[in-house]
Amino acid sequence: MLQLLFRILEGKRASFEQALHNGDLAREIPIEPESSLLICGNGIFPYTDDESLQGLIKSQLGGD
Numbered sequence: 001m002l003q004l005l006f007r008i009l010e011g012k013r014a015s016f017e018q019a020l021h022n023g024d025l026a027r028e029i030p031i032e033p034e035s036s037l038l039i040c041g042n043g044i045f046p047y048t049d050d051e052s053l054q055g056l057i058k059s060q061l062g063g064d
Contacts, residue, residue, distance in 0.1 A: 019025050029044060031037060038045045038056045045060065047053040 016025075020028065031039075031044075036047050036053070038047060038053065038060065040060055042060045045056050047056055
């Protein structure tokens with residue numbers, strides 16, 4: 001049963017290029033390696049220090 005599920009899911013996988021071509025992705029967002037970014041389901045948010053990161057976590061993720 002698990003092998004069948006694995007084969008079904010394996011067939012559903014798409015590469016980034018395929019997903020972009022199929023319109024499954026809205027856009028590609030390049031990110032610099034040294035960027036300070038919070039990336040979550042709500043979007044991509046820059047921060048400058050630990051305090052601003054904590055503020056983003058509270059506002060976007062509902063954390064403490």
